[in-house]
Every structure is written in structure tokens, then in C-alpha cells.
Amino acid sequence: MNQLNRLTRLSPEAFASNFAENVPGLTRKAAMEESNRCLYCYDAPCIKACPTSINIPSFIKRIATDNLKGSATAIMEANPVGASCARVCPTEELCEGACVLNDESEPIKIGLLQRYATDWAMESGQTLFKAGPSNGRKVAVIGGGPAGLSAARELAREGFAVVIFEAKSMAGGLDTYGIVSFRLPQPVSLWEVRQVEKLGVEIRTGVRVGVDISAAQLAEQYDAIVLAAGMSSVPSLGIDGEELEGVYDAIEYVEGTKTDVPPFAIQGAQVAVIGAGNTAIDAATCSVRLGASNVKMIYRRTKEEMTAYDFEYEFAKQEGVEFSWLTAPKRMIGDSFGRVTHLECVRMELSDVTGKDGRRTPTVVEGSEFLYPVDAVILAIGQKRHLGLIELLGLEHNQGVVLIDEATRRTSNPQIYAAGDIVFGAGQGEAMVVSAAEQGKQTAYAISRFFAEKQNTAAI
Numbered sequence: 001m002n003q004l005n006r007l008t009r010l011s012p013e014a015f016a017s018n019f020a021e022n023v024p025g026l027t028r029k030a031a032m033e034e035s036n037r038c039l040y041c042y043d044a045p046c047i048k049a050c051p052t053s054i055n056i057p058s059f060i061k062r063i064a065t066d067n068l069k070g071s072a073t074a075i076m077e078a079n080p081v082g083a084s085c086a087r088v089c090p091t092e093e094l095c096e097g098a099c100v101l102n103d104e105s106e107p108i109k110i111g112l113l114q115r116y117a118t119d120w121a122m123e124s125g126q127t128l129f130k131a132g133p134s135n136g137r138k139v140a141v142i143g144g145g146p147a148g149l150s151a152a153r154e155l156a157r158e159g160f161a162v163v164i165f166e167a168k169s170m171a172g173g174l175d176t177y178g179i180v181s182f183r184l185p186q187p188v189s190l191w192e193v194r195q196v197e198k199l200g201v202e203i204r205t206g207v208r209v210g211v212d213i214s215a216a217q218l219a220e221q222y223d224a225i226v227l228a229a230g231m232s233s234v235p236s237l238g239i240d241g242e243e244l245e246g247v248y249d250a251i252e253y254v255e256g257t258k259t260d261v262p263p264f265a266i267q268g269a270q271v272a273v274i275g276a277g278n279t280a281i282d283a284a285t286c287s288v289r290l291g292a293s294n295v296k297m298i299y300r301r302t303k304e305e306m307t308a309y310d311f312e313y314e315f316a317k318q319e320g321v322e323f324s325w326l327t328a329p330k331r332m333i334g335d336s337f338g339r340v341t342h343l344e345c346v347r348m349e350l351s352d353v354t355g356k357d358g359r360r361t362p363t364v365v366e367g368s369e370f371l372y373p374v375d376a377v378i379l380a381i382g383q384k385r386h387l388g389l390i391e392l393l394g395l396e397h398n399q400g401v402v403l404i405d406e407a408t409r410r411t412s413n414p415q416i417y418a419a420g421d422i423v424f425g426a427g428q429g430e431a432m433v434v435s436a437a438e439q440g441k442q443t444a445y446a447i448s449r450f451f452a453e454k455q456n457t458a459a460i
């Protein structure tokens with residue numbers, strides 16, 4: 001029996017069950033009790049630790065007083081993707097990590113309270129914001145992920161007519177497609193998209209800039225452009241065998257699971273995931289839940305250098321994922337059907353030389369090659385930049401990181417602003433959804449300021 005026949009798909013029922021949200025939300029009683037534990041600190045450190053500066057004590061107080069609409073509004077006001085962030089933010093490194101109660105007992109469960117309030121808004125069909133009076137200006141936003149949605153919502157509230165150009169068939173970006181459903185169910189992200197649409201923002205999906213609409217058309221038809229296209233696919237490793245069947249791009253792999261139908265025949269498979277970032281963890285835990293018999297993460301450095309968060313690492317371990325540290329892939333070997341069967345690896349050691357990112361450089365241990373039997377290999381070694389799009393727009397960049405002026409958020413083309421992963425520098429780990437949301441907001445305010453000043457100058 002060949003590998004193709006040996007591996008099976010999960011049943012739709014098992015798939016639905018395995019990919020259902022794995023952390024239960026708070027009950028009303030638990031939310032009340034938890035919110036009443038908050039000290040409502042003056043100058044609260046939790047607010048300072050939130051990249052979008054959500055007024056955390058204020059939203060918690062509103063939960064305690066049963067004002068859930070007020071609570072959800074306070075959250076979403078500061079963070080247009082606050083329902084997604086309630087689930088995916090590394091809260092122990094942000095707000096909960098800064099909570100004063102860490103020294104006394106346990107930090108307030110800020111993430112779960114945020115989810116409680118935003119879930120209520122979602123389930124009760126609330127519309128939390130409305131568009132501002134028209135100022136007669138039009139803005140095009142390239143990319144409908146967290147940064148683009150956030151910019152679009154704030155621009156609409158400031159009175160701009162906004163059109164989002166989204167290459168995929170749905171907006172939401174990483175929140176809709178790139179985070180495993182058992183952490184972030186797709187309906188949560190799509191609710192946030194609808195909240196933005198309700199402000200009159202038009203979202204044109206399936207439209208690629210440079211293919212379906214030219215950069216020149218955008219420049220001609222809009223007063224300003226916000227580039228928030230995020231990042232692209234996983235780069236090639238440049239080793240033999242990457243073309244074999246059973247070798248996946250981690251982004252596409254996770255995206256494949258954001259559906260109702262079991263996407264891959266992984267049941268019973270031995271899976272190797274190459275990389276140790278957030279997406280690598282998602283690909284590994286997805287594989288476990290798709291029924292893989294063994295999932296190994298292959299990383300050329302050690303746990304100390306991995307870019308995934310501690311809570312992700314702990315979760316992966318709980319799910320049964322194994323870690324092969326100081327190991328690098330050398331080539332993939334296939335069978336006569338063209339399907340991957342083995343991953344040849346080599347042992348690594350950390351040298352005393354430190355790279356630009358401050359991490360010790362791994363070097364190969366000569367003669368240490370060995371084979372892992374595999375049915376699937378998932379590449380998760382970061383993401384490529386949208387070089388083609390950036391160059392089409394003629395923007396200055398540093399290896400695909402668009403250069404902007406921090407104060408004005410303008411690129412080298414004064415009509416084009418940029419936010420989110422596309423301006424996030426390489427070598428700093430992966431950008432957070434919450435940071436992208438904040439950048440989107442700040443970009444909208446920068447555009448609004450620019451046109452207000454222009455109008456004031458014209459009036460003098």
C-alpha cells in the first residue's frame with residue numbers, strides 16, 4: 001500500500017469537533033466575579049501595556065455594572081479587531097503581564113473578559129460605531145487584514161469614503177485565514193469585517209492591485225492610498241525535494257483548515273514542521289488535530305531562540321507535538337509516486353558568533369546527517385515580502401520592508417501611507433495583530449490630520 005492510500009481524511013464530524021474553539025468563554029457569573037476583582041487602578045499599567053491602549057479598567061467596570069454594550073464599545077473603539085485580539089493576543093506578555101495583581105495573587109483574566117464583552121456584542125448583533133459626516137475625500141486601502149480594516153474604520157469615522165481592495169475572497173487577513181480555528185473561529189473575524197462595512201466602507205474582494213486595477217488608477221481615483229497588504233507566502237528552503245507531494249506551505253496549510261470540510265489526508269501521518277514561530281506552532285497543532293500520528297517541529301536553534309510565545313510552546317507540548325532542536329533539514333526524499341517519504345536532517349550547534357538579531361548563529365555538525373521518516377513536511381520559516389507590489393507602487397524599501405516616516409506614516413510617495421506587517425522590520429519576530437491594528441488607526445489619524453491642515457492652509 002502506498003502512502004497516498006494509507007493516509008485518510010478526518011470525518012467532517014471529527015474535523016468540526018477537533019477545530020472547535022478550545023478555550024471556553026466565561027459564564028456571566030464568572031465574568032462578574034472576575035470583573036469585581038479588578039482594582040480599577042489609577043494610571044493602570046495594563047492600559048500602558050496594550051499596544052492599542054484599551055481602557056481596560058473602564059471596560060471591566062462596565063462588565064461589573066452589566067453595561068456590556070458600553071464595555072464592548074470601549075474595547076472596539078481602541079481596537080477595531082478587539083474580538084480577535086481577545087483570543088490571539090499574548091496577554092501574559094502584554095496587559096495581564098502588567099496587571100498589579102501579579103504580585104498579590106493572579107492577574108485579572110483581561111483577555112477572557114474582553115472576549116466576554118465582545119462575544120455579547122457579536123451574539124446580540126450590535127452596531128457599535130457610525131460613519132462621520134462626509135468630508136468629500138476618498139481613500140483606497142490595499143489589504144483587508146487587521147491594519148487595513150483598522151485604518152478603514154477610523155477613516156470612515158473621520159468622514160472619508162473608503163474602498164478596501166482585498167485579493168482574497170474574504171477580508172480579515174490573518175484573522176480570517178491564518179490563525180487556527182480552535183484559537184480564532186472565522187466568524188469572529190468576519191463579524192469585525194462586517195462592523196467596518198456597516199460604516200459604508202466598500203470591500204472589493206478578489207481584486208489584486210497591479211492585475212485587476214493598476215497603481216495609476218488608484219493614484220488617479222483616490223486622494224490617498226493606505227498600503228496594508230501584510231506579507232506573502234513562505235519562502236522556499238532551497239533544498240532538494242521541495243516539489244514533492246506532501247510538502248506544504250504553512251500559511252496555505254493553516255488556511256486550508258479554515259473551512260467546513262477536512263482539507264488534507266493527514267490522519268495517521270508522520271509530520272515534520274520546519275520552523276519554530278507562531279505559524280509553525282499553528283501548523284503543528286493543526287496537524288495533531290487533523291489526526292497525524294506524530295508531529296515534530298524541526299528547528300536549527302534551541303527553545304531559547306524560538307520566536308513562538310511561551311504559551312504557544314506550552315500548548316503545542318500539551319497537544320503532543322515533539323521538538324527537535326538544533327536540527328536543520330538537508331533534503332527531502334520521495335517514493336516512486338513522487339510523494340515525500342523521508343526528511344534528511346543534520347545536527348547543528350550554536351557558535352559564539354552573534355547575528356544582527358542578537359541570536360547566536362547555528363553551524364552544521366559535520367557528518368551528523370540522519371533521516372526522519374515522514375508523510376508530510378510543512379515549511380514555516382517565515383514569510384516573503386510583497387516585493388512585486390511594493391516595486392509596482394515605486395516605494396522605497398529595505399528588503400521588502402516599506403520605509404515610512406513614523407510621524408506622518410507616509411512612504412517615499414507622499415500619496416501612499418503604509419501600516420501593518422508590510423512596514424514591520426525583518427528579524428524582530430512576527431508582528432502582532434494588535435500592533436497592526438494600532439498602526440492602522442494611527443495611519444488613519446495621520447491622513448485625517450494631513451487633509452485637515454491642507455484645508456486650513458487653503459482657508460487662510
Ligand code: SF4
Binds near residue numbers: 037056101
Ligand atoms: Fe485591573 Fe489589573 Fe488593570 Fe489594575 S492592572 S486596572 S487590577 S486589570
